[in-house]
Amino acid sequence: MGAEPVTRTGRGRIALVMIDNPPVNSLGAAVRRALDREVAAALDDPNTAAIVIAGKGRMLSGGADIREFGKPPPADAPILPQVIDRIERGTKPVVAAIHGTAAGGALELALGAHYRVAATENTRVGLPEVTLGIVPGAGGTQRLPRTIGVKPALEMMTSGELIASKRALALGIVDALVEGDVVDGAVRFAERLVAEGKGPRRTREREDKLAEARANPNLVAEFRQQIKRSARGQESPGAVVDCVEAALTKTFDEALAFERATFQRLVGSDQAKALRHAFFAEREAARVKDLPEDIPAAPVGRAAVMGCGTMGAGIAICFANADIPVRVLESSPELLDKGLARIRQTYAGMVERKRLSQDEMDKRMALVAGTTAMADIADADFVIEAIFEDMALKKEVFRKLDAACRPAAILATNTSSLDVNEIAAATRRPDRVIGTHFFSPANIMRLVETVRGKATSRETIATSMALAKKLGKVGVLVGVCDSFVGNRMYYAYGRQADFLIEEGALPQQVDKAIQDFGFPMGPFATRDLAGIDVGYRIRQQRAAQRKAQGLPPDPRRYSPIADRIAEMGRYGQKTGQGWYRYEKGARAPVPDPEIEKLIVAVSQEKGIQRRPVTDQEIIERCLYPLVNEGAKILEEGIAQRASDIDVVWLYGYGFPRWRGGPMFWADQIGLAKVYDAMCRLYERDRDWLEPAPLLARLAKSGGKFAEV
Numbered sequence: 001m002g003a004e005p006v007t008r009t010g011r012g013r014i015a016l017v018m019i020d021n022p023p024v025n026s027l028g029a030a031v032r033r034a035l036d037r038e039v040a041a042a043l044d045d046p047n048t049a050a051i052v053i054a055g056k057g058r059m060l061s062g063g064a065d066i067r068e069f070g071k072p073p074p075a076d077a078p079i080l081p082q083v084i085d086r087i088e089r090g091t092k093p094v095v096a097a098i099h100g101t102a103a104g105g106a107l108e109l110a111l112g113a114h115y116r117v118a119a120t121e122n123t124r125v126g127l128p129e130v131t132l133g134i135v136p137g138a139g140g141t142q143r144l145p146r147t148i149g150v151k152p153a154l155e156m157m158t159s160g161e162l163i164a165s166k167r168a169l170a171l172g173i174v175d176a177l178v179e180g181d182v183v184d185g186a187v188r189f190a191e192r193l194v195a196e197g198k199g200p201r202r203t204r205e206r207e208d209k210l211a212e213a214r215a216n217p218n219l220v221a222e223f224r225q226q227i228k229r230s231a232r233g234q235e236s237p238g239a240v241v242d243c244v245e246a247a248l249t250k251t252f253d254e255a256l257a258f259e260r261a262t263f264q265r266l267v268g269s270d271q272a273k274a275l276r277h278a279f280f281a282e283r284e285a286a287r288v289k290d291l292p293e294d295i296p297a298a299p300v301g302r303a304a305v306m307g308c309g310t311m312g313a314g315i316a317i318c319f320a321n322a323d324i325p326v327r328v329l330e331s332s333p334e335l336l337d338k339g340l341a342r343i344r345q346t347y348a349g350m351v352e353r354k355r356l357s358q359d360e361m362d363k364r365m366a367l368v369a370g371t372t373a374m375a376d377i378a379d380a381d382f383v384i385e386a387i388f389e390d391m392a393l394k395k396e397v398f399r400k401l402d403a404a405c406r407p408a409a410i411l412a413t414n415t416s417s418l419d420v421n422e423i424a425a426a427t428r429r430p431d432r433v434i435g436t437h438f439f440s441p442a443n444i445m446r447l448v449e450t451v452r453g454k455a456t457s458r459e460t461i462a463t464s465m466a467l468a469k470k471l472g473k474v475g476v477l478v479g480v481c482d483s484f485v486g487n488r489m490y491y492a493y494g495r496q497a498d499f500l501i502e503e504g505a506l507p508q509q510v511d512k513a514i515q516d517f518g519f520p521m522g523p524f525a526t527r528d529l530a531g532i533d534v535g536y537r538i539r540q541q542r543a544a545q546r547k548a549q550g551l552p553p554d555p556r557r558y559s560p561i562a563d564r565i566a567e568m569g570r571y572g573q574k575t576g577q578g579w580y581r582y583e584k585g586a587r588a589p590v591p592d593p594e595i596e597k598l599i600v601a602v603s604q605e606k607g608i609q610r611r612p613v614t615d616q617e618i619i620e621r622c623l624y625p626l627v628n629e630g631a632k633i634l635e636e637g638i639a640q641r642a643s644d645i646d647v648v649w650l651y652g653y654g655f656p657r658w659r660g661g662p663m664f665w666a667d668q669i670g671l672a673k674v675y676d677a678m679c680r681l682y683e684r685d686r687d688w689l690e691p692a693p694l695l696a697r698l699a700k701s702g703g704k705f706a707e708v
């Protein structure tokens with residue numbers, strides 16, 4: 001924090017009140033106290049005709065200080081609503097100067113000002129509180145609808161989206177855009193107000209924008225139904241609707257009190273704690289424990305992707321989206337053309353859906369080149385191999401890349417499970433070999449598991465982690481083991497789903513229980529989406545590898561159902577049927593009696609007496625072994641911290657964010673309960689279910705994964 005978190009200087013008769021609290025000018029107690037003091041002084045100063053409030057550095061402000069939540073507010077600092085109330089009630093016009101980000105309390109502060117100007121470029125405003133499990137707590141649910149209307153305000157606040165300044169102008173959030181320095185622009189705007197004798201325009205008094213919703217009482221009710229589905233169990237979106245409804249039915253001050261009470265109720269809720277955990281966990285994951293902050297990340301000016309199939313094309317798109325020239329290398333002109341067409345189609349689809357302009361598509365496509373000649377990628381700084389999941393093939397390719405690429409180039413493999421150390425050993429630069437495991441579709445999913453090999457250097461790690469951030473990804477550093485973190489845990493979860501349907505459940509019951517828990521999809525629908533043949537091929541490969549090594553077949557419990565479905569040619573959505581049936585052109589899974597018959601037949605073959613299975617048993621049988629595997633991963637040092645495992649599951653598998661991630665969720669349940677359940681499962685089924693020693697220790701000591 002600067003010496004003074006808020007300063008006041010004079011620009012003629014305009015008082016400039018500047019927030020200076022790096023890195024994001026968060027509105028913590030010291031800032032609120034100083035802001036209140038300086039605004040009061042400016043209002044009292046007879047030489048001041050108007051006030052501009054602005055932020056130093058990168059942005060106006062990232063909002064309230066999230067780290068203060070859950071702690072009693074300091075008595076000697078006003079709460080944000082009090083500061084905003086002083087601004088709004090003031091007798092002199094106040095102009096908020098918005099640049100960079102104005103999020104949450106920052107936008108609420110700006111809405112309490114009488115006018116708002118924003119920098120044209122690189123500016124985003126929004127009320128993302130709902131993503132933290134709360135509602136705007138400083139008047140946002142009352143002032144935003146009064147500024148832009150109820151429907152747009154509901155959409156902004158229940159999505160938590162940040163919008164660019166041009167859209168903010170169109171909606172009416174800001175009164176003017178400023179090309180140059182936003183503070184100068186705001187001062188000029190304030191001077192004009194004074195010259196024109198324009199006084200304060202108090203948002204609390206603006207009722208015109210509420211008229212439409214008042215005339216259409218169904219609007220709020222319909223919106224509440226609409227977001228109930230998308231919220232998937234998260235409470236805060238519905239709470240936002242309640243606060244906006246109060247704007248229509250109560251006086252401003254009564255509704256403000258309702259909003260504050262709602263904020264106070266939610267800020268201490270389990271969902272808000274979990275969402276705050278997720279917010280900080282994502283940022284913590286970028287920190288590598290044994291990597292000093294000063295290890296330089298090498299710039300990545302030119303990239304190359306080896307293989308332009310589904311994954312390779314998706315990865316190439318990530319580079320183009322980040323404005324990094326990328327050359328894709330394929331083994332034949334036909335495959336290259338197919339791969340480039342895949343990239344072009346992806347962008348064309350975005351243009352069609354108005355997610356991207358044609359100009360932007362052309363710009364990004366111009367960054368993508370294709371070749372079949374290895375020599376053409378010799379100048380790349382960072383090369384990602386995304387070819388077939390076969391160790392021999394990968395080692396051969398890495399030998400060639402090692403020979404072709406400049407010595408400083410980093411060679412990364414997109415393998416989802418294979419041993420990065422073995423791949424690195426095929427080169428003369430193992431220190432510059434790393435895993436960058438993207439999740440499919442690579443241009444959509446934000447997670448990248450960055451897999452450090454034994455020989456991977458700290459510079460290579462720093463460069464790869466920085467690249468993930470540059471690509472807009474969430475990079476999580478993991479160690480080498482079979483399937484790293486996400487898929488290794490997913491395997492433990494998927495096995496239990498298979499066994500549950502042998503014992504009495506059906507795919508649709510398991511999927512519904514998992515969806516009701518908050519996942520976007522259950523395991524069976526997910527397999528149909530990914531393609532059953534993918535898992536089938538990997539299982540066949542592993543069985544063949546065991547045989548080739550002279551090992552006996554894997555003795556652990558195994559369900560043949562998935563293999564049989566694959567052998568029926570039912571690969572899932574891509575063939576119109578898999579675990580479910582799909583009507584032509586539709587993606588909604590329809591339970592298929594054929595599959596139920598197959599499942600019952602396997603239960604009989606195995607001599608399993610089918611029985612009713614409860615949803616609670618499904619959750620425990622699928623998710624506790626997932627947590628148990630996470631505990632083993634943590635203990636083996638494959639993940640740096642429990643919260644990293646949470647980040648993998650939040651961004652790679654859609655674990656409900658308002659539950660914080662599997663390890664946070666288990667801590668909330670209590671590890672003794674999870675451990676006892678694992679002991680019972682292990683007692684009955686043995687198999688992979690032996691409780692992890694770390695889980696046992698923490699359960700007995702009353703500890704949490706978060707403390708490891």
Ligand code: T1G
Binds near residue numbers: 066
């Ligand atoms: N409070 C505390 N710390 C924050 C913070 C905040 N609001 N925002 C960021 N940080 C920390 C972050 O943890 C990181 O710390 C560093 O600042 C840089 O962040 C009353 C109640 C503003 C768009 O939800 O979206 O207002 O890791 O890496 O990429 O109704 O931060 O360096 O130790 O993300 O440039 C609502 C949250 C709060 C916005 C900047 N506000 N922040 O992104 O930097 S609730 C938000 C962001 C509220 C009111 C309610 C982003 C950013 P460290 P960063 P960035």
